[in-house]
Amino acid sequence: MILQAILVGLVGALGCFDYQLGTLYMFRPIVMCPLVGLVLGDLQTGLAVGASLELLFMGSISIGAYVPPNETIGGVLSCAFAISLHQGTEAAIALAMPIAVLSLALGNLTAPIWPFFVDKADTCAKNGNLKGIYAVHLGIGLYGCLEYFVLCGGAFLLGVEAVQGILDWIPEFVLNGFGVAANILPAMGFAMLGRLVITKKLVPFYFLGFVICAYMGVPVLGVAIIAIIIGIEKFDLLGGAVDAPSTSLALEGDDDDDF
Amino acid sequence: MTSDTELEIKPEETQEERVITKKDLFRSSLNLGSLGMEFSWTYYKQMNLAFCLMVAKMLRKIYRNDEEGYRAALERHLAFFNITVQFAPFVGGVAISMEERIAKGEIEPERVNDVKAALMGPLSGIGDSIFLAVIRVIAAAVGIALCEAGNPFGPIAFLLIYNIPGFWLRIWGVQKGYELGVGFLDQAANGGFMAKAMTAVSIVGIMVVGP
Numbered sequence: 419m420i421l422q423a424i425l426v427g428l429v430g431a432l433g434c435f436d437y438q439l440g441t442l443y444m445f446r447p448i449v450m451c452p453l454v455g456l457v458l459g460d461l462q463t464g465l466a467v468g469a470s471l472e473l474l475f476m477g478s479i480s481i482g483a484y485v486p487p488n489e490t491i492g493g494v495l496s497c498a499f500a501i502s503l504h505q506g507t508e509a510a511i512a513l514a515m516p517i518a519v520l521s522l523a524l525g526n527l528t529a530p531i532w533p534f535f536v537d538k539a540d541t542c543a544k545n546g547n548l549k550g551i552y553a554v555h556l557g558i559g560l561y562g563c564l565e566y567f568v569l570c571g572g573a574f575l576l577g578v579e580a581v582q583g584i585l586d587w588i589p590e591f592v593l594n595g596f597g598v599a600a601n602i603l604p605a606m607g608f609a610m611l612g613r614l615v616i617t618k619k620l621v622p623f624y625f626l627g628f629v630i631c632a633y634m635g636v637p638v639l640g641v642a643i644i645a646i647i648i649g650i651e652k653f654d655l656l657g658g659a660v661d662a663p664s665t666s667l668a669l670e671g672d673d674d675d676d677f
Numbered sequence: 678m679t680s681d682t683e684l685e686i687k688p689e690e691t692q693e694e695r696v697i698t699k700k701d702l703f704r705s706s707l708n709l710g711s712l713g714m715e716f717s718w719t720y721y722k723q724m725n726l727a728f729c730l731m732v733a734k735m736l737r738k739i740y741r742n743d744e745e746g747y748r749a750a751l752e753r754h755l756a757f758f759n760i761t762v763q764f765a766p767f768v769g770g771v772a773i774s775m776e777e778r779i780a781k782g783e784i785e786p787e788r789v790n791d792v793k794a795a796l797m798g799p800l801s802g803i804g805d806s807i808f809l810a811v812i813r814v815i816a817a818a819v820g821i822a823l824c825e826a827g828n829p830f831g832p833i834a835f836l837l838i839y840n841i842p843g844f845w846l847r848i849w850g851v852q853k854g855y856e857l858g859v860g861f862l863d864q865a866a867n868g869g870f871m872a873k874a875m876t877a878v879s880i881v882g883i884m885v886v887g888p
Contacts, residue, residue: 437713437714437715437716437718438709438712438713438716439712440711440712440713440762440840440843440844440847441712441714441715441762442836442839442840443813443816443835443836443839443840444836446817446835448817448820448821448824448831448832448835449832449835449836452824452829452831452832453832461829462827465824465825465827465828465829465831465832466824466825466827468824468831468832469820469821469824469825469831472817472820472821472824473821476814476817479809479813529719529720532719532720532721533719533721533722536719536721536722536725536726539725539726539729539755540752540755543729543748543751543752543755544748544752545748546744546747546748546751548733548737548751551726551729551730551733551751551755552709552730554717554726555709555710555713555716555717555726555727555730556716556717557717558716558717558719558726559713559716559717562716619876620876620880623880623884624884626884627884630884637810641806641884642803642806642807642881642884644884645880645881645884646881648880648884649876649877649880649881650877652877652880653873653876653877655873655877
């Protein structure tokens with residue numbers, strides 16, 4: 419049992435270490451669950467749970483500064499429980515989202531201490547101490563791996579009743595609150611991205627993109643292609659209208675003569 | 678400035694010889710910093726540590742005779758950074774080509790972070806929609822279909838489909854970013870072409886973050 423818990427913990431830690439390997443998306447349930455299945459000796463259930471959970475967490479991706487529910491810990495644990503209790507995919511799906519939201523909240527507990535270490539790196543740079551910057555980078559990352567290891571291995575060791583007990587013990591409004599927060603966070607992620615990009619000149623295009631998507635049902639890639647065409651056309655990037663500067667934008671007119 | 682006087686002594690280095698080779702750039706696109714962009718991610722400055730580590734070795738080379746400049750450059754590249762990870766080496770290439778000119782005193786040091794900040798938003802918008810909304814979904818669809826059939830190749834197919842374009846973009850991007858930084862960025866800046874291209878890229882970025 420302890421050996422199994424360590425192996426499950428290691429799979430979780432590997433999921434976190436994936437961020438050092440180039441964010442290969444190995445931390446997704448579709449990879450994590452079969453690995454859990456492999457270490458617990460039931461690859462077939464692992465594959466089936468992985469497929470279902472990947473669908474469940476399809477929209478749960480990190481865009482901008484938005485941090486989604488932790489699909490890695492949610493996937494690893496719910497799959498491990500489903501296999502060890504000989505339950506099917508449904509049990510795993512029921513457990514996955516609450517565990518994922520809880521793991522996100524636990525992970526955020528340590529977030530306030532990191533700025534201190536990140537500022538330490540600035541001091542290292544002032545002293546030309548590159549090793550110090552490496553230490554901060556690896557320290558923050560490896561702490562994350564340890565956290566995943568302890569959460570996955572520990573919760574597996576405690577057993578599904580204990581975890582279910584914890585989830586039941588937490589008042590419903592808290593879990594609902596996490597759920598609402600998880601839904602608000604994308605808006606915040608966008609707002610943070612927006613603060614970087616939006617200028618007065620660009621606001622109309624933001625709404626144009628929104629309208630094309632919301633009213634015409636064009637998928638994101640389609641919007642991107644339309645946007646590229648608008649960009650090329652508006653600024654004449656292909657140089658087709660060099661001979662007719664009068665048709666160019668009045669705003670940028672003086673610059674066009676150089677081409 | 679010390680670097681300026683050195684240039685006058687060895688003028689041949691200004692035109693042809695570049696300190697940074699293609700090999701340096703290639704290595705930087707696959708080093709611990711480049712691949713670990715999200716390893717030390719914090720809400721505070723996000724990918725700043727990893728970005729600094731990605732370019733650190735090349736900064737050492739550029740400022741090999743200028744310890745103060747090297748330290749200042751390290752600190753400069755510890756500024757807030759966030760991007761779709763696969764685009765990070767591209768921005769690293771642009772930053773390094775600018776650093777070469779900063780070392781010669783041709784550009785204000787602060788400009789490099791302005792350019793990084795200007796690239797972040799649009800490239801993240803494009804990158805997230807290509808990698809997360811398109812390639813990932815295709816990879817997951819193939820992987821899920823195989824997994825549901827009980828085929829252990831499912832997760833492997835998912836990883837291959839998702840990552841091959843990403844690694845290609847890393848390796849190609851760092852060279853392209855460096856070339857653009859050296860040749861295109863400065864010449865284009867005079868004609869206002871850069872401002873227009875950046876606005877055009879911003880339009881793409883802003884339109885895809887809306888949906």
